[in-house]
Amino acid sequence: MSTTRAAVVRGVKEPWEIVDLDLDEPNEREVLIRLAYSGLCQSDRHFQVGDFPARFPLVGGHEGAGVVEKVGPGVTRVAVGDHVVCSFLPVCGTCHWCSTGHQALCDLGLNAGTGQMLDGTFRFHHGSEDFGGVCALGTFSEQAVISEYSCVKVDSSLPLDVAALLGCGVPTGWGAAVYAAGVRAGDVVVIYGSGGVGSNAVQGAARSGASIVAVVDPVPFKREMAETFGATHTFATHEDAYEFIKEATWGRLANHAIITVTDHTVEITNQATSIVGKVGSVIVVATGRHGENQIEMNTQSLKGFQQRIQGVLFGNCNPLSDIPRLADQYKRGELRLDELITRRYRLGEINQAFEDLAEGKNIRGVIEHS
Ligand SMILES: NC(=O)c1ccc[n+]([C@@H]2O[C@H](COP(=O)([O-])OP(=O)(O)OC[C@H]3O[C@@H](n4cnc5c(N)ncnc54)[C@H](O)[C@@H]3O)[C@@H](O)[C@H]2O)c1
Ligand SMILES: [Zn+2]
Ligand SMILES: [Zn+2]
Incomplete structure (x- = not known):
């Protein structure tokens, strides 16, 4: 048992609170990791x-990313001292989905959504209270x-x-363009929202050879970045983008519209x-409010124009191969990552x-832990 400082939330809409928590030893197929950095993704909000x-x-x-400090029994994927990226979805490698090229849909991911460990128990505690982890x-x-299934080893020369x-943000955005949309040379792509995820959809579309990579974002700084x-063209509003694309x-x-805005709405x-034409695709990455609809439509044009609405989880990537790639x-020098980090914060x-x-x-x- 050791202790750790963590930012926690105690209930819906409560502020983040810094607390000292007890941390269990790693169980079977688990590791203890010292986090170096953690990105702040909208999904945490x-x-x-x-x-x-x-x-x-x-x-x-x-x-997040960090260094493995201890391994529990049966761990084979990583060793003490390894630098690892934390994949926000675990990958067992052997379930139906993992073994058919859909690692982001690993059966163990379902459990991860509730904040418990993959076996349903907890490793963070305060007195008798158990804390889950996003x-x-x-x-x-x-x-x-x-879990070792959440660890993807990377070369120690990669800055943490x-x-x-x-x-999360890089593969999600990049894969939304490259895998989910399947952007090809000469395509016209519109990306709604150019934050931590959308900026990588821009990079994925541009590297795939899109002729037009248009961004819609109301914030001037996001458009500049x-x-x-x-991005070949940027717009503050959908209406301006629509006129241009037409x-x-x-x-x-x-050909493709990719939704990476803060809150997904109808x-x-x-x-x-x-904004998409015949055989066009709409790629849904953003999160909407629980209990509300984000799609309400008449499907005539979907059928008549052979259009597609495609959901995205983790950019539809395979974390074990795509993260190292x-x-x-x-x-x-083909992917800009340093430029994604605007500010660094202490945990407090x-x-x-x-x-x-x-x-x-x-x-x-990013939160700088050390
Ligand atoms: N599906 C997945 O696997 C997955 C993974 C990570 C994040 N997400 C979701 O993706 C979304 C984006 O996450 P992020 O971390 O990049 O957030 P972010 O805040 O960094 O970026 C969102 C951007 O959308 C812009 N925006 C807001 N309203 C807009 C509008 N009406 N039109 C155009 N642009 C608008 C904002 O200015 C901002 O730049 C969130 O909803 C997040 O929960 C999904
Ligand atoms: Zn995220
Ligand atoms: Zn699996």
């Missing part, structure tokens, strides 16, 4: 405000005990700050479906960090 059903109290954070991780803690972003990630394609409209779905692309500044995210000040803020 969605957990905090109740958009994802959750069990509280909950240690936040699902986008996605069975809890990267807003200096140390955590996590950018490594952290490979645990989008250009550095490969003109630029002689009315054929876009309005955004309608905007995205209106994205790290290699970064090292070769976590409420400020989420305020800055809400005010549009950051592409990604």
Whole structure:
């Protein structure tokens, strides 16, 4: 048993609170990891405000990287001293979904959604109270005990700050463009929302050879940054983007619209479906409010134009192969990751960090643990 400092949320819409927690030793197939960095993804806020059903109290954070300090019995994937990215979905490697090329849909991921470990128990405690960790991780803690299935080993030469972003935002956005949309050379792509996830959808679309990578985001700073990630055109509103796309394609409209906004709403779905043309696809990444609909539509144009609405989890990536692959692309200078990190925070500044995210000040803020 050891102790760790962590940012936790005690109930829906409660502020983040810094607490000292007891941490169990790693069980079978678990490791104790010292987190170096954790990214601040909107999904943590969605957990905090109740958009994802959750069990509280909950240690936040699902986008992190660090160093393995201890391994439990039976661990084979990683060893003490390894640098690892925490995959926000565990990958067992052998279930039906893992073994058919859909690692992000691993059967063990279902359990991770509730904040418990994969066996249903807890590793964080305070007195008699058990604390779960977002996605069975809890990267807003200096140390955590996590499943080896949540660990993806990366080369120790990869800086751990950018490594952290490979645990969610980078593969999610990049894979939304490359895998879910399947962007091809010459395509016209519109990306709604250019934050931590959307900036990587921009990079994925641009590297796939899209002729037009248009970004819609109301925040000027996000639009400026989008250009550095490969956006060819940026717009403050859907209406401006629509007029441009109509003109630029002689009315054929876009091949793909990718939704990576803060809160997914019916309005955004309608905007995205209106901007794609025949055989067009609408790629849904963003999270909406629990208990509300985000799609309400007449399906005539979907059928008549052979259109597609595609959901995205983890960019529809395979974490075990795609995380190291994205790290290699970064090292070769093909993927910009340093530019994603706008600000660094201490753990105690976590409420400020989420305020800055809400005010549009950051592409990604990261918590620096050490
Ligand atoms: N499906 C998945 O696997 C997955 C993984 C990670 C995040 N997400 C979700 O993706 C979304 C984006 O996450 P993020 O961390 O990049 O958030 P973010 O806050 O960094 O980025 C969202 C961006 O959307 C912009 N925006 C807000 N309203 C808009 C509108 N009406 N039109 C255009 N742009 C608008 C904001 O200015 C911001 O730049 C969240 O809903 C998050 O929960 C999903
Ligand atoms: Zn995330
Ligand atoms: Zn599996």
